[in-house]
Amino acid sequence: LSDLLQILKIGGSVITDKSKPMSVNLDVINSIASQIAKFKKSNLLIVHGGGSFGHPLAKKYNLANGLKSDKEIISISKTHQAMLDLNNIIIKSFIDKNIPVISLSPIDIFYTSNGRIEKSFLDPIKTSLRLSLIPILFGDTVYDLKKGISILSGDQLVTYLGIKLKAKRIILGTDTDGLFTSDPKHNHGALLIEEIRPDNYKEIVSSFKYDPHDKKIDVTGGMLGKLNELINAAKNGIEIFIINAKYKNNIEKILNNEKVKGTRFTGWNT
Numbered sequence: 001l002s003d004l005l006q007i008l009k010i011g012g013s014v015i016t017d018k019s020k021p022m023s024v025n026l027d028v029i030n031s032i033a034s035q036i037a038k039f040k041k042s043n044l045l046i047v048h049g050g051g052s053f054g055h056p057l058a059k060k061y062n063l064a065n066g067l068k069s070d071k072e073i074i075s076i077s078k079t080h081q082a083m084l085d086l087n088n089i090i091i092k093s094f095i096d097k098n099i100p101v102i103s104l105s106p107i108d109i110f111y112t113s114n115g116r117i118e119k120s121f122l123d124p125i126k127t128s129l130r131l132s133l134i135p136i137l138f139g140d141t142v143y144d145l146k147k148g149i150s151i152l153s154g155d156q157l158v159t160y161l162g163i164k165l166k167a168k169r170i171i172l173g174t175d176t177d178g179l180f181t182s183d184p185k186h187n188h189g190a191l192l193i194e195e196i197r198p199d200n201y202k203e204i205v206s207s208f209k210y211d212p213h214d215k216k217i218d219v220t221g222g223m224l225g226k227l228n229e230l231i232n233a234a235k236n237g238i239e240i241f242i243i244n245a246k247y248k249n250n251i252e253k254i255l256n257n258e259k260v261k262g263t264r265f266t267g268w269n270t
């Protein structure tokens with residue numbers, strides 16, 4: 001069962017409008033739901049990002065760096081609730097299309113230590129998958145053994161779950177056509193990196209720099225953070241794709257193993 005598991009992450013910039021706090025791209029959410037509704041096999045797990053729901057609040061209260069004073073306790077409630085609100089919109093859209101999803105909150109499942117997952121209780125995820133439900137998790141506020149509170153990104157989640165649940169593939173649906181040599185939205189000379197393999201990944205990682213545009217509202221590390229998480233999963237033999245989830249039927253195609261423009265990590269064992 002588990003060797004066929006596919007994990008799909010839907011980026012916050014796909015499903016929300018990052019320029020406006022608390023705004024969703026409902027057309028995109030509904031389109032992704034319709035595409036997933038056509039995917040008839042089970043063994044799918046979905047994670048979504050925070051976009052304009054989680055990130056502005058997490059940044060305002062600096063939650064990724066822990067809790068500074070007891071007065072800020074309410075910021076945890078607000079940030080987690082913002083993620084539940086976004087999750088609820090997605091869950092509703094999926095259930096409207098008859099997709100058997102189940103929402104699971106990471107704050108109930110994971111503890112981090114200095115921002116990295118330290119403990120987890122995966123039974124609810126495993127049981128959901130066994131019943132052919134599609135668990136939907138999200139980037140979330142989580143309790144941290146060292147800092148009190150932290151932000152667990154969807155990217156860390158998918159790589160951790162990919163490795164623990166022995167997923168076959170991880171698919172990252174983003175708002176660009178894959179991983180580029182620089183940000184294609186701000187640099188016309190940016191080139192698509194088509195394949196990441198054992199012989200070229202080190203060179204690619206070291207050529208990457210923090211992108212100031214990306215960092216502005218994204219508290220969990222932007223593209224470089226994403227890349228480092230993914231290399232970790234690729235080294236465990238998981239095949240990974242970064243594709244544009246806003247483009248037509250890309251999600252449907254990739255789930256069905258059809259070719260889609262994007263970046264592919266071949267998956268290898270070191």
Ligand code: IP8
Pocket residue numbers: 012048049050051054055058079083138139140141151152153154155219220
């Ligand atoms: O967008 C972050 O999740 P991400 C979630 O996957 C919050 O990094 C609460 C900011």
